Amino acid sequence: MDDRFTLSFRPDIDLTVEAEQFVLRSSQHSLTLESPQPGLKTALEHLKHDHLTLFQLATVVADLDGEEAAILFAAELQKLIHLGWICHSVLPLATAIPIAANYQFKPLNGDWQTQPLLLSRFAYLHQEHQQFVLESSQSKSKIILLDWRVAGLIAKLTQIRTGFSIDDLIDTQIESTSIQSLLQLLIATEMIEVEPIELTLAQWKFHNLLFHRRIRLERLDDSRKENIPVFEEHDRYPIVKPSMSDRTIPLDKPDLASLMQSDMTLTQAIEARQSIHEYAQQPIILEQLSEFLYRTARVKEVYTFEEDPMQIGEVTKRPYPAGDALYELEIYPVVSQCTGLAAGLYHYQPLTHTLHHLADLNPEVEALIYNAWKSTGQQDIPQVLLMITARFGRLYWKHHDIAYGLILKHIGVLYQTFYLVATAMHLAPSAISSGNSEQFCRVAGLDEYEESSVGEFALGSASP
Numbered sequence: 001m002d003d004r005f006t007l008s009f010r011p012d013i014d015l016t017v018e019a020e021q022f023v024l025r026s027s028q029h030s031l032t033l034e035s036p037q038p039g040l041k042t043a044l045e046h047l048k049h050d051h052l053t054l055f056q057l058a059t060v061v062a063d064l065d066g067e068e069a070a071i072l073f074a075a076e077l078q079k080l081i082h083l084g085w086i087c088h089s090v091l092p093l094a095t096a097i098p099i100a101a102n103y104q105f106k107p108l109n110g111d112w113q114t115q116p117l118l119l120s121r122f123a124y125l126h127q128e129h130q131q132f133v134l135e136s137s138q139s140k141s142k143i144i145l146l147d148w149r150v151a152g153l154i155a156k157l158t159q160i161r162t163g164f165s166i167d168d169l170i171d172t173q174i175e176s177t178s179i180q181s182l183l184q185l186l187i188a189t190e191m192i193e194v195e196p197i198e199l200t201l202a203q204w205k206f207h208n209l210l211f212h213r214r215i216r217l218e219r220l221d222d223s224r225k226e227n228i229p230v231f232e233e234h235d236r237y238p239i240v241k242p243s244m245s246d247r248t249i250p251l252d253k254p255d256l257a258s259l260m261q262s263d264m265t266l267t268q269a270i271e272a273r274q275s276i277h278e279y280a281q282q283p284i285i286l287e288q289l290s291e292f293l294y295r296t297a298r299v300k301e302v303y304t305f306e307e308d309p310m311q312i313g314e315v316t317k318r319p320y321p322a323g324d325a326l327y328e329l330e331i332y333p334v335v336s337q338c339t340g341l342a343a344g345l346y347h348y349q350p351l352t353h354t355l356h357h358l359a360d361l362n363p364e365v366e367a368l369i370y371n372a373w374k375s376t377g378q379q380d381i382p383q384v385l386l387m388i389t390a391r392f393g394r395l396y397w398k399h400h401d402i403a404y405g406l407i408l409k410h411i412g413v414l415y416q417t418f419y420l421v422a423t424a425m426h427l428a429p430s431a432i433s434s435g436n437s438e439q440f441c442r443v444a445g446l447d448e449y450e451e452s453s454v455g456e457f458a459l460g461s462a463s464p
């Protein structure tokens, strides 16, 4: 029986004892034990309040309930480990806390020290609640470093090229048996790679896999599960961004009823849609830009949900969908050529359907257009570049881990609405994959942590 690690319940697992009933509860599951035997009771209480090894726990059960009960206890404990309820510690140095269900803790048996050990390139250290925490996108644990020397040990591990001996790590000032247990903890939690890296994994960049795991893995320590969040920042993040300048350009509204008669069909728009980087001789005109913005992004209605436990308050209806109708995206047209509208940078106000002038075509605004031109294969210079920003605070209070992923989904939804409306209007659309948010925030005077560009879209007049 493994004696290298001490075991304990994850800190959020609740143990209540009522008369003869023991109830264990996590945010997902609960387990009720009717009249457990004294040894089992004691072992569960040790798991809640102390740190004992599996051998010590099994001994407690064997002493009070018998050998057979101890074997059964060890088997049942495996099920709790699989649920992600059990932490493994090498005290007083580190504790591995499961962060997802279907958890496995797999130390290596046999002559493991002859194997090359390499810290996963997906491992990272960060500070959380004043603790140093080791995580990896390959692992279902987070390891709390209880002693700074463990950080030194992890740093040394990254330097080991081939072969390794405990002596290589002895200058971390950790004694050799603890080093061995720590290494086994890192192996068992997949922080250290022992298998050759699979080809499918080799294609992943560190940050792409981290982002993927953080938004797709259902984490046991997801704070969303703890309580219903309440939107307290209506004033800082209202339904639409207040006007950014009083140099207002009112925009025409198209006649939707007649468009419904004359427009191409949805199927025609989907089939004809394409990205176009070459424009007609005559640039796009202000009436077309007005109609395009109205049909893709205006506020159609302001309303409140019938039930509003999160106190979201007023929300808006727009032509494209958005999670919880929170609509965090903003549109900033950067105009290089548009008949009827001076070149420069504007902000679109979707409630009043107006543009607000922010800057003339100065060298910094030109640089935005130049970058977009480079990204679209250096064909025609985008006549109108739609910079799309997110007001992060509209989403971050609610969505936590998935919020940035949700913004990117909203960008996709908006892009397709742009594409289809541009096609129906015989304009030339193209999405753009990359942009420089730091540069845009500087030009538009935005605090990048509050609101930043997250997408770009080029628009122009199409040749017949």
Ligand SMILES: Cc1cc2nc3c(=O)[nH]c(=O)nc-3n(C[C@H](O)[C@H](O)[C@H](O)COP(=O)(O)O)c2cc1C
Binding pocket: 273, 274, 275, 276, 277, 375, 376, 377, 415, 430, 431, 432, 433, 434
């Ligand atoms: C999210 C997204 C990003 C894109 N980024 C760029 C880009 O940076 N530069 C570019 O020239 N085209 C870009 N495009 C356009 C694609 O290259 C184009 O959609 C693809 O070649 C298919 O052609 P089609 O749109 O004409 O059907 C992007 C399209 C999407 C949906």
